Amino acid sequence: MKRRVYAALALTAAAVMLSGCSGSKLSHKSSDVPDRPENWSVEQRALEDITPIAGEERVFVTRDEETDAVKIIQGVLSDDPINNEREALDLIASYSQVMGYIDVYSELQYSGATEYGRKVDYRFDQFCDGMEAGFVELMVDPDEGNRAVVLNSHYTDLWGFSTKPKVSEAEAVKCAGDKYRTDKGTKPELIIAEGPVLAWKVPVNDEDVAEVYIDANNGDIIRRIPVTD
Numbered sequence: 001m002k003r004r005v006y007a008a009l010a011l012t013a014a015a016v017m018l019s020g021c022s023g024s025k026l027s028h029k030s031s032d033v034p035d036r037p038e039n040w041s042v043e044q045r046a047l048e049d050i051t052p053i054a055g056e057e058r059v060f061v062t063r064d065e066e067t068d069a070v071k072i073i074q075g076v077l078s079d080d081p082i083n084n085e086r087e088a089l090d091l092i093a094s095y096s097q098v099m100g101y102i103d104v105y106s107e108l109q110y111s112g113a114t115e116y117g118r119k120v121d122y123r124f125d126q127f128c129d130g131m132e133a134g135f136v137e138l139m140v141d142p143d144e145g146n147r148a149v150v151l152n153s154h155y156t157d158l159w160g161f162s163t164k165p166k167v168s169e170a171e172a173v174k175c176a177g178d179k180y181r182t183d184k185g186t187k188p189e190l191i192i193a194e195g196p197v198l199a200w201k202v203p204v205n206d207e208d209v210a211e212v213y214i215d216a217n218n219g220d221i222i223r224r225i226p227v228t229d
Helices: 009-019 087-094 169-175
Strands: 058-063 068-072 110-118 120-127 131-141 147-154 189-193 199-205 209-215 221-226
Touching: 087 110, 087 120, 087 147, 110 131, 131 169, 131 189, 131 209, 169 209, 199 221
Parallel strands: none
Antiparallel strands: 058 068, 068 147, 110 120, 120 131, 131 147, 189 199, 199 209, 209 221
């Protein structure tokens, strides 16, 4: 490998425990948190280590247009075969530096494997303080010696993200009720919405809208979920 990074798991775990997902009580993001970890518990791989899939001339890499973060890698990611979810997670962890992951062992939970033809897709959902925030998928191809050939990342960078709402449950219901009818005893759910934004998901009674997302920082309606048949 062209780049190798070694570290003890304790270093990464300690950094995550210091900040977790909630580095600030004042905003969704904060500068008052420890520096992002630059050490990982497993040896790190580089894009240069990846080889093209059989029949392809090159490795395909897709990046986010705004952040330039790597979102998809299509190529043979390792010479080692992947036979189970633990080996899949270890391989994902080895691309933490490339993909911008913080600590996959604490953030990702295995949710199952899906077969697409002969290929197997291992999916891991990302959680922060019990709230789902994103997911990562690793596809394994038996025709490539059961090696991983696609890393698909919908990971959300939550370093320094606060999960402490400034808007209470009752206030969120009132904010929703200012524009939509809400039932007595309406119970909102605290979620991480796209952005990422900490939000309350509030059910409403409306002909066209089933629920609204209330920004847990300022009470604004940031999303409306339409009624479906």
